[in-house]
Every structure is written in structure tokens, then in C-alpha cells.
Ligand code: AMP
């Protein structure tokens with residue numbers, strides 16, 4: 001099989017671990033919607049099996065999974081055009097992950113910066129699942145033979161590992177079965193930073209709620225967080241080089257550009273020379289305009305949880321039509337005796 005034999009297919013996932021935020025939206029979700037508009041099969045996943053690599057309260061996990069699904073739809077994903085799934089409902093993800101656990105090497109996993117960050121100083125006490133996390137992620141992608149994976153900058157290393165796993169599997173078994181997936185890291189906001197500290201990425205787990213704009217924040221909360229965002233005393237430059245060494249200013253400009261769907265150069269041509277006291281209300285207005293309808297729609301969808309559950313059930317059914325044959329072929333390649341019809 002040559003590489004060109006793989007049909008283009010888009011896959012990506014987000015963890016249902018609460019606090020879906022502006023970084024998730026600009027780095028991932030908004031891009032998912034762009035890919036849906038292209039003439040390609042798109043599959044988007046709430047990765048609940050990944051979420052439990054660190055402790056999740058069961059009730060919160062359920063709530064966050066449904067809320068994430070509502071967020072997907074509210075942001076513009078159409079459950080007919082895209083396949084929307086909850087990871088644990090498509091068992092082939094976990095099944096292929098086991099095979100990949102036997103392909104990936106300990107040393108590869110130990111180099112992952114997300115592992116090092118999340119396990120912290122006490123690696124001995126981290127879950128085995130947290131260590132194996134990237135092998136499950138590779139399985140998510142490769143169980144669809146997905147070729148394109150839109151993500152934020154922080155996932156680049158995991159996608160390189162996904163390629164390494166595909167290459168080693170193909171090499172070890174002498175096949176060309178898994179594609180070498182392309183990471184798609186695009187747009188002005190592939191790494192949205194904390195509003196309180198321009199050196200830290202905006203994150204679900206930051207203790208300070210003021211550090212992030214949550215997709216469930218209302219217009220007042222959004223405006224207030226932007227007004228209070230950390231900045232420096234300088235005005236805004238009219239060229240990108242004037243943003244060097246100014247991470248907080250750079251971050252707000254990137255956010256503006258991504259929300260307005262303009263380039264950073266275009267934005268600076270308009271706002272260069274302004275003070276933050278003038279720019280922040282512009283940013284707040286734009287953010288409210290783009291985000292408030294999404295949070296309103298999320299809240300509306302959350303009123304009908306039975307409908308969300310049906311969408312995910314239907315998504316899993318469609319997904320399994322793709323994943324079951326790929327898993328079966330994988331098992332055959334590996335030499336596992338498969339059931340026959342009785
Ligand atoms: P997670 O919430 O860790 O499951 O991330 C889901 C998606 O959002 C991934 O594609 C991440 O790369 C992306 N993402 C998370 N945080 C940020 C951020 N601060 N800036 C841009 N993208 C992000």
C-alpha cells in the first residue's frame with residue numbers, strides 16, 4: 001500500500017475535564033469547524049479515557065462530557081456532517097492502544113513534556129495511564145487511518161510520537177498499514193497564554209479563574225477578565241517586531257487576530273499607536289460578540305441531555321463502521337486468531 005492510498009480523514013479530540021476555554025476554542029475547536037467545511041470526513045472526540053489518567057469525579061466527568069459535546073455543536077460542528085463521539089463508546093480506541101503499548105518504548109514516553117509536567121516531581125505516584133497517554137492518543141488517530149489532526153501547539157510532540165508509532169508498527173510487521181499523520185497547527189492562536197501571566201499557557205487546570213476565558217462565561221465575566229488582563233505600560237506597536245519580549249501584549253493581539261479572523265499584521269496596522277485602555281474594550285467587545293452566542297447555545301443544548309446522549313450514540317455507531325475493520329486487520333497483521341462465523 002503506498003502512502004497515497006490513504007483517504008484524507010480528519011480526527012481530533014478534547015478532554016472532557018471541565019473548563020473548556022478560549023485556548024481550546026481558538027487552538028482546536030474553531031479549527032475543527034473550518035475542517036468540517038472542507039470536503040473531507042471529520043471525526044471529533046471527547047476523550048474521556050484520557051481524562052481519567054488524572055482523577056475525575058464520576059458525576060463531573062459525565063457533566064463535562066455532555067458539556068463538551070454541547071460546546072462542539074454550539075461552536076458550529078454539525079453531528080450530521082462530522083462524526084461526534086465519546087471515546088469510551090468506541091472500544092477499538094482502547095483495544096488498539098494496547099497494541100501500541102507494545103510498540104512504543106518506555107524511553108519515548110519518558111521524553112514527553114506533558115508527562116513530565118503533569119506527573120511533576122512525584123512520577124512514582126502518577127497513574128500508569130498518564131504515562132501511556134500518548135499511545136492511546138496515537139490509537140485514537142490511527143484507528144481511523146486519520147491523515148490530518150488539527151490541534152494546538154502543545155500537542156506537537158504527541159503527534160510526532162504518533163508518527164513514530166505508525167512507522168515502527170509498519171516496519172516491525174513489514175506493512176504499510178498506518179499512515180504518517182500530519183499535525184495541523186494553524187492560525188494566530190495555536191498557543192493562547194494565561195491572562196494573568198504571559199509565560200504560561202491558558203489552561204483548564206490553572207487555579208486562577210481570571211487566567212482564562214471559559215466558554216461558559218457570560219458577557220460580563222468575559223469583559224471583566226479582559227479588562228483585568230495583565231499588560232505592560234507601553235502602547236501598541238504598528239509592527240510585529242514591536243511585540244518581541246512583550247508576551248502579554250502579544251497574547252492579546254493574537255487573540256484579537258484569531259477572533260477577528262485577521263492576520264496579526266492586519267490587526268497591528270489598525271490598532272498600532274493605541275493604549276491598552278483603548279484596545280482592551282475593543283477586544284472585550286469582539287470576544288463577547290464571538291463567544292457569548294456559543295455559551296448561550298451551550299446552555300440551551302445542556303437542557304436536553306437525552307438529545308446529546310443520542311448524538312453520541314449515533315456517532316459511535318458511525319465511527320465503529322470505520323474502526324472495527326481497521327482493528328480486525330491490525331489483529332490479523334499482529335497474528336491474533338480471529339473469530340469465525342459459527
Ligand atoms: P485539552 O483541553 O488539553 O484536551 O486540549 C484540547 C485541544 O485544545 C488541543 O488541541 C490543545 O492543543 C488545544 N489547547 C489547549 N490549550 C490551549 C491553549 N492555551 N492555546 C491553544 N490551544 C490550546
Ligand code: TRP
Pocket residue numbers: 011012013014015047050136137140141149150151155158
Ligand atoms: N491529548 C490531547 C490534548 O490534551 C487530546 C487528544 C486525545 C487528542 N486524543 C487525541 C487530540 C487525538 C488529537 C488527536 O489536548
